Amino acid sequence: MNDFVGTGTLVRLALRRDRILIPIWILVFVITAAGSAKASIDLYSDQNALVEAARTSNASPALVSLYGRIFDESSLGAVSLFKLTAFGALLVGLLGGMLVVRHTRSEEESGRLELLSAGVLGRYAALASALIVSGATVIVLGLLTALSLVGSGLDTKGSLAFGLMWAAAGLAFAGVAAVTSQVSESARAANGLTAIVLGVAYVLRAIGDSSADGSTQWVSWLSPIGWAQQVRPYAGERWAVLLLPLAFLALLITAATALIRRRDLGAGLVRPRPGPPRAAKSLRSPLALAWRLHRGSLYAWGFAFLLLGLLVGNIASNVDGFVTSDSAKEMVQKLGGVEGITDAFLATEMGMVGLLASAFGIQAALRLRSEETALRAEPLLATGVTRAQWLASHVLMALLGTGVLILVAGLGSGISSGASLGNLGRQVPRMIGAAAVQLPAIWLVTALVVVLFGLAPKLVTGGWVLYGVFLLIGQFGEIFNLPQWMINLSPYDHTPRLPGGDFSVAPVLWLTAIAAALTIAGFTTFRRRDIG
């Protein structure tokens, strides 16, 4: 047991550090779930309306690939919470994973763990304590969510299954993060790897769920998020499925401990290799340095976006397979035939792509602040580099980087949907256009980070908060019956729905103009403030 000495101390330390963060996260999830349930219960007072809504949703490839199927079309709970089942599991997974990285690799990278390891600390203590903190967080989150759902008026059994399903997803990705924290040398890379696994898991379940003839449904079972859905809360709960994520967690913990035995403190699995003794001729400007710092992450995101685009386009080409019942066919006619429903699907997915690309923009812009607080901006600004040049170098990476991602996703979806529909020449430019209209909103959100960085650098992570608010408004604004002016606050709400929808130039210009104004404000305020 010597390997675990000090685990308790580390758990207390972690809880002390996160005493505000963790309760806030738990609260956000609990409130979102309960609020969503309450709003839907009020909305579907009539059983027929409920079934109708569920059928429409299950007939829509866009909704099914995004959120999953509703397993029981007459169950109030299943319909109320279908948007939070897979998507919620994804977010809880993200929380579970981030908490583990935060208390293992981040600590190790900063050298704080070394300080503690010099005291009495077993070699598994850090990992064990991080898993305990993360596991306890998602379990408490799950149980409180279940309680709040019962409180909103849903049945007890289903609510418990829903809460446990969320917790299980959190545990599965806590396990994933336990491994990625051992493999990579930086917390950034560990978080990135975890996010990639999350993304793959989500896409796998999307493939399985949107399989029209059921032939690829098994793909869902490869994904921890798929497992979470298959617990089927409020739709004939399958408790045994909860064992899958637990077994997965046990397997990953075994792997992580094996990795710990094999490596030194501070090191990753891959030994650092020596690099060039001289800088390349091109490394002679702030922009060149910014490219060097962002390129790795841009390559990875770009690859993911290409795959995402190809996948979305591919699903789009067989959406008509969804249309089996007569009532659904009628609905499709109303929506403008098969092309109309394919376009509607693509437009929804492009909106999602826009949301995802914004995360890259925010993260790239936040690099400004991390460079500043890590005291890496200071030596640069003490050379001939002006503040505006330095700021511009990272802002350009954020703005152009999102542009590249969008282009790649548009191209991918255009190629794969065009190829299978047999109209490549038309579909590729259409999809690139549909992707490109997402950019103004993405830039606006990125520009919010830039202006915060200039004006109130300590609040710069508020960029994520604003992003989260816009996301919630977009996803749940209508369910919550928010007033229109609040829904209008989200820049994504003003993006034209393409392909297929009406394109009006005014909102695009407005969004771009606001993004430009915010960016300029960021530059002027940054020029006037203290560094550090």
Add this chain to the structure above:
Amino acid sequence: MTSAIVVSGLHKSYGSTHALDGLDLEVATGEVHGFLGPNGAGKSTTIRVLLGLLRGDAGDVSLLGGDPWHDAAKLHRRLAYVPGDVNLWPNLTGGEVIDLLGRLRGGVDEKKRDELLRRFDLDPTKKGRTYSKGNRQKVALVAALASDVELLILDEPTSGLDPLMEEVFRQCIEEERQRDRTVLLSSHILSEVEALCDRVSIIRRGQVVETGTLADLRHLTRTSIQAELAGSPNGLAQLPGIHDLDVEGNRVRCEVDTAQLDAVMRQLSASGIKSLVAQPPTLEELFLRHYEDDVPAQDSTEPEAAVR
């Protein structure tokens, strides 16, 4: 004599803490100027204002004849800066960082770069995240010393270096002095400043309390004397400028104000000197004299803390 740096009446506060409280500092062109003070006295804040990274609340600052806040980038091409805390980009090698910083300053002296790498025994192929604190410091030092600039601003540059490397650093600064470059060297290590600097400014709680050549400053302090006399000493206690007198038979220990040294020596030799050790004042003593009133102040806060 022109001045590379002139600061007068500089104030800077963060919220309620007054980091700089009317600081005056003058560094002449071509001199190595020591900027001495304990942690938290305001050394780094002053340097950041000099670099235009922070904006002073009040007071005038002139750096190489320009305004560091408005002409920051232009002036920075003529100076090199080594921060107290050096952080490198985790995935860039030390060599890449040296070249990058040098180029952004307007050019690297290739020959000097290679020579400095050899003298500091620094491996330029290692990635930033794998360097120790001392090696990160060396990267910043090589980058600064290999640049052809008029002014070097060094903020506690030896804090992570081992004694061998400190010696290399001293030689390098000596060479810079011979090339008539101006150096502002902040430090809390007295022996370093004593060995390297032409003039010294001592900073305390955001103000420069003493400035001058080491000779000037020694004038303000005491020489310590130990003597063994032929007979018992007389009349020493009545002399002005004598302190901490300790007489044991024929042995005498005392501290003498340097200005009164002559009178004391006469008195001692009147009794016949058998052996004599006279130690010139060290910067250490000078320093302690300025800070000794801080120590009781600290003590008095402790009981309060205990009660709380």
